[in-house]
Amino acid sequence: MNTAQRLGFDKNTKLLIIHADDAGLSHSENQATIQALEKGIVNSYSMMVPCPWFLEMARFAKNNTQYDLGIHLTLTCEWENYRFGPVLPVSEVPSLVDEHGHFFKKREQLRENATPEDVEKELRAQIEKALNYGLAPTHIDSHMYSVGAHAEYLKIYKRLGEHYNLSVLVNEQVMQMVGLNPKTHIKKNDFVIDHTYVGDFQYFENDGLAAYYQSVLENLGPGLNLILLHPAFDEHEMQGITINHPNFGSEWRQQDFDFFTSEKTRDMLKKHNIQMVTFGDIKTSHSL
Numbered sequence: 590m591n592t593a594q595r596l597g598f599d600k601n602t603k604l605l606i607i608h609a610d611d612a613g614l615s616h617s618e619n620q621a622t623i624q625a626l627e628k629g630i631v632n633s634y635s636m637m638v639p640c641p642w643f644l645e646m647a648r649f650a651k652n653n654t655q656y657d658l659g660i661h662l663t664l665t666c667e668w669e670n671y672r673f674g675p676v677l678p679v680s681e682v683p684s685l686v687d688e689h690g691h692f693f694k695k696r697e698q699l700r701e702n703a704t705p706e707d708v709e710k711e712l713r714a715q716i717e718k719a720l721n722y723g724l725a726p727t728h729i730d731s732h733m734y735s736v737g738a739h740a741e742y743l744k745i746y747k748r749l750g751e752h753y754n755l756s757v758l759v760n761e762q763v764m765q766m767v768g769l770n771p772k773t774h775i776k777k778n779d780f781v782i783d784h785t786y787v788g789d790f791q792y793f794e795n796d797g798l799a800a801y802y803q804s805v806l807e808n809l810g811p812g813l814n815l816i817l818l819h820p821a822f823d824e825h826e827m828q829g830i831t832i833n834h835p836n837f838g839s840e841w842r843q844q845d846f847d848f849f850t851s852e853k854t855r856d857m858l859k860k861h862n863i864q865m866v867t868f869g870d871i872k873t874s875h876s877l
Contacts, residue, residue: 591783591811591812591813592604592780592781592782592783592812592813593783593811593812593813594812596813596871600811601811602811602812602864603809603810603811603812603814603861603862603863603864604812604813604814604863604864604865604866605809605814605815605816605858605863605864605865605866606632606633606657606782606813606814606815606816606865606866606867606868607630607631607632607633607816607818607849607865608631608632608633608634608635608659608730608815608816608817608818609622609625609626609631609633609634609635609818609819609820610634610635610661610730610732610817610818610819611635611637611661611732611819611821612634612635612636612637612646612661613636613637613638613640613642613643613645613646613647613661614637614640614642614821614830615640615641615642615821615826615827615830616642616645616826617821617822617824617826617827617839618642618819618820618821618827618842619642619645619646619649620822621820621821621822621842621846622634622646622820622821623649624820624846624850625820625846625849625850626653626656628850629846629849629850629851630849630850630854630855630858630865631818631820631849632656632657632865632866632867633656633657633658633659633728633867633868633869634656634657634658634659635658635659635660635661635726635728635729635730636650636658636659636660636661636719636724637661637663637732638660638661638663638676638715638716638718638719639663639673639674639675639676639692639715640663640673641673647719647722647724650724651722651723651724654725657727657728657867657868657869657870658724658725658726658727659726659727659728659729659730659755659758659868660715660716660719660726660728660729660730660755661730661731661732662712662715662716662729662730662731662732662735662736662746663692663715663731663732663735664685664692664699664703664708664711664712664731664732664735664736664738664742665692665693665694665695665696665699665732665733665735666691666692666693666694667694667695667733667834668694668830668831668832668834669832669833669834670829670830670832671829671830672689672691672692673691673692674686674690674691674692675692675711675714676711676714676715676718677710677711677714681707681710682707682710682711683707684702684703684704684707685699685702685703685707685708685711696733696734696735696737696738696767697738699735699738699739700738700739703738703739703742705739705741705742705745708741708742708745709745709749712736712745712746712749713749716729716749716753716755720753726755727755727756727867727868727869727872728750728755728756728757728758728868728869728872729746729749729750729753729755729756729757729758730757730758731746731758733767734763734764734766734767735767737763737764737767737768737769738767740769740773740774743769743774747759747779756780756868756871756872757779757780758782758815759775759779759780759781759782760781760782760783760784760785760815761775761781762784762785763785766787782813782814782815783810783812783813783814784809784810784812784813784814784815785814785815785816785817786802786805786814786815786816786817787816787817787818788801788802788818788819788837788841788844788845789801790835790836793835793836793841793844797844798841798844798845798848799844799847799848802816802848802849802854803857806854806857806858806861806863807857807861809861809863813866813871818845818849819837819841819842819845820842820845820846820849821839821842821843821845821846822839822842822843822846823839823840823842823843824839827839827842
């Protein structure tokens with residue numbers, strides 16, 4: 590039985606969430622995300638609370654509650670020249686940062702250094718900061734799925750979702766991506782996304798991401814599906830942030846934006862009988 594069936598839909602129903610990650614990362618990321626929500630077919634997004642442009646996106650979210658909002662819990666910062674750290678004072682979560690007070694670049698560094706106690710304090714602080722701004726999130730997810738860097742972090746992630754009554758992104762493919770065994774770490778009562786799709790680097794280098802996303806939509810299977818994208822504009826700000834990082838770089842993010850604001854893509858959803866749904870819809874309709 591797939592998740593769509595468990596939610597009360599017919600077994601052949603193709604449910605899809607089109608989700609924009611990384612809002613708050615930059616002005617470019619914010620503006621592209623807003624346009625993708627208002628003019629495109631993106632129907633859900635999540636926000637990085639520790640980032641410098643969080644406030645701009647928080648103001649948008651507060652004034653536009655019709656859009657499905659999540660908290661993109663952040664424990665890593667992968668960029669070369671664009672660095673940020675926790676929302677808590679470094680002295681309160683010293684194991685989360687490098688010698689300069691910035692988040693580690695890689696999940697492996699996080700796993701080697703971060704104590705579960707500091708992880709929980711910081712993730713809770715990020716959620717609380719969003720709530721204190723008056724935001725009303727429906728779900729939590731994780732930047733680079735860093736909550737999967739260690740089994741203890743994953744337990745904290747799930748526990749915070751339960752504590753704040755927020756849906757939690759749990760999926761086999763994402764767990765495998767970060768090296769967790771889904772059979773061990775997906776529990777009976779977890780709410781599971783059946784299939785999650787993230788842009789493919791080989792497509793990006795060869796045919797472009799549009800070809801990848803078109804293939805995903807044309808072959809989308811029954812159940813609850815999730816496409817994770819990262820819309821931004823290929824201009825000076827994002828080029829500077831993503832220097833020497835072609836995967837999820839500025840050109841990548843522009844391709845994400847272009848595809849999911851295209852009328853051709855909207856028509857593909859109708860052609861393939863894909864039903865759009867959000868974390869908020871599911872949470873409200875099915876009391877998750």
